[in-house]
Amino acid sequence: MSRYIAKAAIRGANLIVSEAEKMLQEAIKELGPETPVVFTNTAYYLPVILGFTGIEVQTLGDLQQVIDYAKKLLHPVPGDTLWLPYLGETLDCGVATLLAEEAIEGIRFARGLQPEPIPGLQLTGTSFTSPDGNSQEEEGGFANGPIDDVQLRAWGIQLVDGRMPGFAAIVGAARSNEAAVSIVRELQQRNILVFLSGNVNGRSIIHQLMEEGVEMGYDTYIVPFGTDTISAIYALGFATRSALTFGGLSGGQARDILLYNKYRVFAFVLALGEVDDLKYATAAGALNYGFPVIADTVIPQILPTGITQYEHVISMPFDDIEGETDAEKARRLVQRCIEVRGIKVKITEVPIPVPYGSAFEGERVRRADMRIEFGGRNARAFEYLRMADFDEVEDGKITLIGPSFEDVEVGGAMNLGILVEVAGRKMQEDFEPVLERQIHYFINGASGVQHIGQRDITWIRFSKAAVEKGFQIKHLGEILYARFHADFGSIVDKVQVTLITDEELFQEWLQKAREAYQARNIRLADMTDESVDEFYSCTLCQSFAPNHVCIVSPERLGLCGAYNWLDCKASYQINPTGPNQPVPKGICLDPVYGVWQGPNEFVYQNSHGTVERVSMYSIMRDPMTACGCFECIAMVIPEANGIMVVSREDPSMTPVGMKFSTLAGIAGGGLQTPGMMGVGKYYLLSKKFISAEGGFKRVVWLSKILKETMRDELQAVCEREGVPDLLDKIADGDTATTIEELLAFLEEKGHPALTMDPIF
Template identity: 55%
Template sequence: MSKIICSAAIRGAHKIVDMAEEKYEEALKKYGPEQEVSFPNTAYFLPIIYSMLGAKVQKLGDMKEIFQECRKLLPPPVSDSMWLPYLAPALDAGMATLFAEEMYEAIRYIDEPNFYTKTEDPPSDDQIWLGAADDIIFRKRGVEFVDGTAPGFAAILGTPPDPEMAAKIALELQEKNLYIFMHDQTDGVSMPDQLKKQNVQMGWSTRLVPFGPTYTSAVFALGFACRVALAFGGIKPGDYKGNLIYNKDRTFAFVMAFGPVSDEWYANAAGAINWGFPTISDWDIPEILPTGICTYEHVVSKVPHEEIVQKAIEVRGLKVTVSKVDVPVAYGPAFEGERVRKDDLYLECGGGRTIGVELLISREMDEVQDGLVTVEGPEMTDVEPGAKLPFAILVEVAGRQMQSDFEPILERQFHHLINYAQGIMHIGQRNIMWLRVGKSAIEKGFKFEHIGKILHAKLHQDFGAILDKVQVKIFTEEEKVKEILELAKQVYAARDERLGSMTDESEDVFYSCTLCQSFAPTHVCVITPERVGMCGAYNWLDGKASYEINPTGPNQPIQKGECIDENLGQWTGVNEFVKQASRGKVERVSAYSLMVDPMTACGCFECIATMLPMCNGIMIVNRDYLGMTPSGMKFSTLAGMVGGGQVTPGFLGVSKHYICSRKFMKAEGGLKRVVWMPKMLKEELRDRLQQRAEEEGVPDLLDMIADEEVGTTEDEVLKFLQEKGHPALKMDSAV
């Protein structure tokens, strides 16, 4: 380990701990030891400290012991007469640095509550620094590090001096599907400053995340990695070894430093090395080339800007596979959240502005010409800026393994596959789809035909096991669009009838989902026709299609076997499968019960259901609701009790779709047992819930279900239920 680097890292660590402790003493005098501290709306306290030490820093007074731990970790400054093996002391100094910075940032939230926007995307050009990701953002984005959608992140310190090069580096990282976490400045200029000059959209939706204007905000990046291990990896708080190894093996992150490297930057880099995250710099600094903690080199320097992304990926050992699609714009998942705003709008179709429809249907092999892409009607280049065109996409596929049940599954892929193109925005599906094309995409030569090329290439790449041929027809003439619309309505109606008629009793086979099992080893999701996966992303047909596509993948058929208990939803075959797939950790699963053998969860659930004993009912809270619930816990706290493959009677992760199922909590009395849910969730599901309430013979049930406007304590909810005469009060006790 280089003596120069270790000396600088240890010096920097001393400076940072001194600075943070001084800030702490000032805060202690000003606010007192009982002052609450946290990163807003997060479940894991100060996550680096919590994951490494198991310490819950909830009040200012709790920080005293952590600063004592920092002082224990800090080695003495390196001197000419002092010769030591430098690796361990430097890594300890780096860990002390991160502990101190995390406390420093927590105090900043008290001193300057509006310093960070606390939003998903910057609200304006003047307010760009987002701060720590709250639990809504974390749950939505963190799962991408689980399923491989995002292999890792680049933690950027400073910025290249040239705005065009900064934008080029950011784009190249986006194309590799990485998140880009931005911190600090070089000569008073930050990476977001440079990107703004190039009109680059920033925020979680584009994976360009401006965390903070100082090096101390680097803890938000490392803390995010720690939270992934805690939430999705089954790592326990205080298991520092497990957390470090998990992130080294699974989170492919690295530090990218631009410009002169200060002692403080060295200290943060030493901290990152603990997790196996190397540093790649454009500056002339000493290198640490031997392997050891990191997969390959620890510090690599003097890397030209044109080569720095590729070098970083090589040093981290990340194997990135990016499918090349023949389109004139950048293409990849990083652009899925991009918005085409009014000022940049060149063309739009559908969305209520014009007729718009998209449809995928299967044909016989001789009816499809593979690779055929046709456009009938005006092309994008034939219209003026601001134009509105009718629009229809008809994708016809053929394959020896293709089935009509797969059509809606493949059709749903249009949304993200089209959105992956930079400068293109796609919203909705079926005949409520909406397409917007930006001026920048037109300037680069994007046309309707490129949408066809995208769908042809990606459907083959993603569904090659069931597809042999794909042809795409695009229509922008109104009469032809109306013709496709009529065909689509007939197809949609037939599909809905097929899906709507399926019941758990009508099918002998269910499907498993163990996609997240490497991160929650005991979790097995059982998907039935009437119980969608708790993430809301997988239904029974999706499981069937996935098995056809990948017979050894995470979605396996489950022969449900003999019924053990119809009310609970237990079957011999399901229990046998779950016991085997959970390696004996879970022996029984009830598909329809909250209290008896409830299903495990990995952490990706849309909602959480739990009992309110005083009310003899069930409350449901969705992850978008930030407030307190009558259970006395917020969603983030409840999530910690449900995720990680735990079996916790009385707590259950559920999807929004399942709430409207006839099998929802059947063992506890179903929908009539629900007594509280956030207003936003009730309104979102109102039509389907009303239909179910009428089926249950309680047409005014929705008006009897309390929300946060009624109260957020169990006493307040109970009073409301008594006034309304809620049926749950007359039901047998569920606990």
């Protein structure tokens, strides 16, 4: 253990705890002890404090006990003469630092000083339907502040399936803007989440990226927390909540939360620029989680492994890194970080002239930055993937039939058809839509290229910057060829891509594609739970929620919304020992509740004996468990004799007096809770949606966002259920936020649930 680091970290911890205490006393004096302390959109109060101590901080007054706790963890600064093994003291002081830092952020929230104002900073949002959509509505000018629970869950599936291997908490400022951009681009290309905070001489990496026009926000995996080290606490709050959300752990289980992070959350701290006492102290806090620290300046190192899996603290002075340019040096620095944390990165080399990686998936190409678009208002684009015979497909053949866009004016539009033909011994016609849906993710991975929609409502934009770097239509083919081989190599042996701009051929293939879409729709509609002999399991989330098992049937997709029965079937073909295993139905024990012997046995075995039975069609009796990635939560409202369905995109209050984030804490973690379950939103449309309790007619309250975005599909369900005006009889956040309001609304509208058999 380095005495220098121990001394600095312990001194920093002592100072920040006493500063937090002083700030708290002043705040209580000015605002009163009852002033609320709330981080935005989270059910985990102040998550680091909750994780370590179990204290649910809600007011300024509650913070006093946190400070007292932190003080107990402090130690005297090591003397200059007597050398001791300081690791324990340093780690304790690290925890005290984290508690104090989160308390400070809580006080700042109470004073309205968070998220931090950063003039000129625009963050990209989370979801949108048009690239020009909400840009005008964004006010901007603020850092992100803590990540909300909705986003944490939305990233959940990517964190567990390895698409997002971990996160990097970057503190400080890079040597140059070039180095800053290069560092985040390298991390983005590896799909590693980037959290930004801290400054050096008043300048933060956030400023550097802003100057270089790098888009920041949830969509690009770059989240600016604030310009001081204290805001780095949000990164550790994110880590703590990962354990609470997906690991089924509770506040106060400090040791388990730390171990969970050590083994399951692949994160590291990258300190850019000088390291002061507080940065050492915060780094000591991060070490508790098993997160190593890498600095680009000369600092003492802690090389033996232990608390972290590899080295604890690494110094890699930027000037000493080999490389001709700052960008090259930055690349080597990132490589070292990945080595030290042992992050498993899976990337596919795609031979295109722009950077490529999942982190670019959320990038927008606004009209002003656009060179050309395919589809949208002024043109049409479609994508069609079909299976063909081996001799019809020439592997690697990429053809553009028709003109390129050189003659189209800047900002113009043209028609484009993307025809992907694949051949493979294990390929099946049923996999066509599964593979076709991947085109969206594959194309979006290119920096400066944006893909929205699917089938014949595809909409692709190329940015001016991408085209200047040499990006052409044929590169879409290169991307698809490389990615289909890399990701689906076990079912796809040959891939050929034809890009069609020739008008006559375009119309011809558009017609053929539409016929195929129609045929697929009919096939999917015919696919029922009765028509198959086996369901599929999904245990992908067991790396995060060890006892959770999803059983996916044709009429019930995975609760994350990302895996339906066909996806699982394809996934099993790709990886026969992977998380999607066939589950033979076996003897039917109860056709109404959807209980089969096969799924029961599978769930018992794979939940490690914690779940004995599972009903596929019931929320009341042995409902399916949930990990934490669910799109919606369905919950019984006994007073209304029905259920409510809350979307994870809905931050508003529900009639049961809890928001989604609070409900999610009860529903997740692989626990079986009768009356409550996590579901995928498309399960609402299934005939088997809680059919044991009466199906969709039981829904008495539905998040408005679901009502609006799925109106047509839900209307069809209402008609199928024999109550065409049912959707208008279902309350939402605008019409009812309490049980009383809900009951009055249901009575007034004559909701069918009120006259159905008792749900209990």
